[in-house]
């Protein structure tokens with residue numbers, strides 16, 4: 001009978017460092033761009049009035065993966081539970097044998113931070129060194145850790161919860177600051193709940209790179225439509241970004257079309273230009289892709305095979 005390996009939250013984080021996550025996520029974008037990795041659209045299953053479940057499948061490198069994850073915003077208040085919970089299931093793509101179950105929270109944290117570092121490395125102005133973090137919650141923290149792992153050494157952390165900004169700044173040897181100070185960095189990462197705008201057109205300066213990570217579903221935005229439309233635009237995937245990402249408002253307002261936006265994969269592959277010039281403001285819209293999750297799951301399984309991490313085993 002197949003033996004299913006189970007990697008809980010700590011095992012996933014022990015298996016894959018932020019630096020490894022960056023390498024694997026970058027490679028996943030390239031493989032998907034070349035058509036070697038396959039990713040059907042995300043499926044939403046509503047569970048009113050509590051929230052929804054999302055099924056995110058991908059296949060590549062001999063593995064088939066499904067991330068099955070919830071978004072139940074009332075959970076913390078009503079049940080003392082996280083808003084986002086789930087599992088990643090990995091099967092052998094040749095035999096279909098189930099191989100592993102991984103904690104989806106840890107996989108998501110690593111892959112979300114990693115793509116911010118990949119995009120910043122590809123799109124920020126040469127010599128960019130300072131990082132702003134707007135929103136120092138779970139994913140803001142992992143974004144900062146990955147930016148640090150990518151070699152961006154100075155950072156300014158802003159959060160309306162000063163203790164969250166302070167904890168992150170202390171961990172990385174960065175500093176806390178106001179929203180304006182965080183927005184003055186070379187590379188600004190916005191990773192708030194997306195219920196209020198934190199970037200306006202007046203905040204855009206020549207040479208700035210913005211990673212917009214918080215608006216990962218319909219109805220969320222962290223920048224004004226005018227600010228978005230005045231940047232050189234990049235996204236993880238047009239289909240997701242245009243319907244449930246930072247770009248959605250500008251698309252709906254008729255200010256941008258698919259022709260205005262470049263997929264990050266084509267920039268990484270060297271097929272399309274990245275930053276138009278030193279003075280441009282670049283904006284990367286990250287909505288979060290299943291290929292990123294597969295990249296982390298595959299890296300964790302590699303660490304398991306190499307004996308660098310231990311997992312529990314369940315016989316099916």
Ligand SMILES: NC(=O)c1ccc[n+]([C@@H]2O[C@H](COP(=O)([O-])OP(=O)(O)OC[C@H]3O[C@@H](n4cnc5c(N)ncnc54)[C@H](O)[C@@H]3O)[C@@H](O)[C@H]2O)c1
Pocket residue numbers: 108112134135136137138139140158159160161164191192193194196198212213214215216220286287288289
């Ligand atoms: N793009 C992706 O792949 C991806 C992946 C995971 C999560 N997300 C999204 O990222 C967002 C943050 O998720 P999280 O799990 O880190 O949430 P979280 O609740 O842990 O953190 C959010 C943080 O933002 C802060 N915040 C709230 N309003 C703010 C404001 N106006 N300015 C600055 N900070 C503010 C909060 O105080 C909190 O610390 C959510 O919208 C989530 O859906 C995106």
